[in-house]
Amino acid sequence: xxxxxxxxxxxxxxxxxxxxxxxxxxxxxxxxxxxxxxxxxxxxxxxxxxxxxxxxxxxxxxxxxxxxxxxxxxxxxxxxxxxxxxxxxxxxxxxxxxxxxxxxxxxxxxxxxxx
Amino acid sequence: xxxxxxxxxxxxxxxxxxxxxxxxxxxxxxxxxxxxxxxxxxxxxxxxxxxxxxxxxxxxxxxxxxxxxxxxxxxxxxxxxxxxxxxxxxxxxxxxxxxxxxxxxxxxxx
Numbered sequence: 595x596x597x598x599x600x601x602x603x604x605x606x607x608x609x610x611x612x613x614x615x616x617x618x619x620x621x622x623x624x625x626x627x628x629x630x631x632x633x634x635x636x637x638x639x640x641x642x643x644x645x646x647x648x649x650x651x652x653x654x655x656x657x658x659x660x661x662x663x664x665x666x667x668x669x670x671x672x673x674x675x676x677x678x679x680x681x682x683x684x685x686x687x688x689x690x691x692x693x694x695x696x697x698x699x700x701x702x703x704x705x706x707x708x709x
Numbered sequence: 710x711x712x713x714x715x716x717x718x719x720x721x722x723x724x725x726x727x728x729x730x731x732x733x734x735x736x737x738x739x740x741x742x743x744x745x746x747x748x749x750x751x752x753x754x755x756x757x758x759x760x761x762x763x764x765x766x767x768x769x770x771x772x773x774x775x776x777x778x779x780x781x782x783x784x785x786x787x788x789x790x791x792x793x794x795x796x797x798x799x800x801x802x803x804x805x806x807x808x809x810x811x812x813x814x815x816x817x818x819x
Contacts, residue, residue, distance in 0.1 A: 596752075627806065636799050636809035637753070650806050684752055686807075696741040696760065696803045700753040 596620060598687050598701035606707045612673045615704045619666040619687035625649070626668040627698060628660060631682040643668060644690055672706075680708045711736040713783075713800045715810035723818045728772075728787040730813045732800030735781065741803040742783045744774055747812075748796045756798075759783060770794070790817045 597620040607613050619626050625644045629637035639652035643662035657673040666687070672679055682705050686698035716731040734740055741760050745753040757768025764776045774785045783800060795817045800810040 596754075598752075600752075629807075629809075634812075636801075636811045637807075639806045639808065642806060652806065686753075697743070697755065697758055698803075698807055699755070700745070702752040705750075 596687075596699035596701065598685065598699050600683075600685055600701040600704050602704060603702070604705045604707075606709065607675050608709050609675055609677060611675050611708075612671065613675060613706060615670045615672075615683050615685075615706070617668045617670070617685035617687075617701055619668065619685075620699055621666060623666060623687035623689045623699075625688045625690045626662055627686045627688070628668075628670045629684040629686065630654070630679075631684060631703070632678075633681070637684055640670070649690075675708045677708050680706060682706075711740060711802045711804050712808055713742075713802050713810040715798075715800050715813050717813055718811065719814045719816070721816040721818060722790045724792055725789050728785070728790045728794065728815065730785040730798050730800075730815065732774075732783045732785065732810060733781050734783060734800075734802050736802055736804065738804065742774075742776065743801040743803065743807070744768065744772070744783075744785050745799045745801060745809075746796045747799065753799065756785070790815075792817050792819065 599618045627642040628640040631637040641651040646662045662668040682703045684703045686700045688698045744756040
């Protein structure tokens with residue numbers, strides 16, 4: 595168990611809708627990263643938040659946005675859903691600036707299906 | 710730019726046989742390297758990590774990996790496969806954001 599939780603576990607949406615996925619980081623971790631894992635592929639980096647500010651972004655359009663809150667929780671928001679957004683969304687927490695800062699601990703993921 | 714390449718999308722071994730999963734990295738600076746395992750319908754679990762302290766890294770469940778700078782490799786091995794090792798394995802490199810390989814599915818035959 596990593597101490598990272600995500601909700602919901604599964605979600606079905608239709609094209610054009612908006613979705614919010616939630617993550618609760620490991621206690622004390624100041625950084626959360628979000629990844630998209632399409633079926634049969636490795637996770638792709640979406641973005642990272644450090645102390646509630648975006649701290650890096652992968653090759654994803656602006657309709658993918660996020661928030662990080664002081665209580666170690668975070669959100670991934672996706673607007674105008676497309677069929678290709680169907681994937682497993684993973685969040686990972688880490689502690690930047692202290693010791694073993696490179697290790698990320700992953701949650702179980704949210705599986706999103708866009709119809 | 711940093712990246713990893715996993716050679717072989719699918720590896721099949723017999724129970725008790727040696728497991729070898731291959732990973733080559735590309736990085737302009739000394740990298741942090743990781744191996745993660747993913748069981749069906751689950752998130753990623755850290756197996757082991759290389760952070761330049763030692764070239765031979767031991768992880769959980771008897772897995773280990775050796776960092777070879779001359780070969781830019783970080784292959785994962787286990788002396789004796791167990792049925793419970795059947796899963797998807799991902800190599801990753803990190804310099805801030807983490808870049809994953811495409812994964813290798815390990816099948817263990819009885």
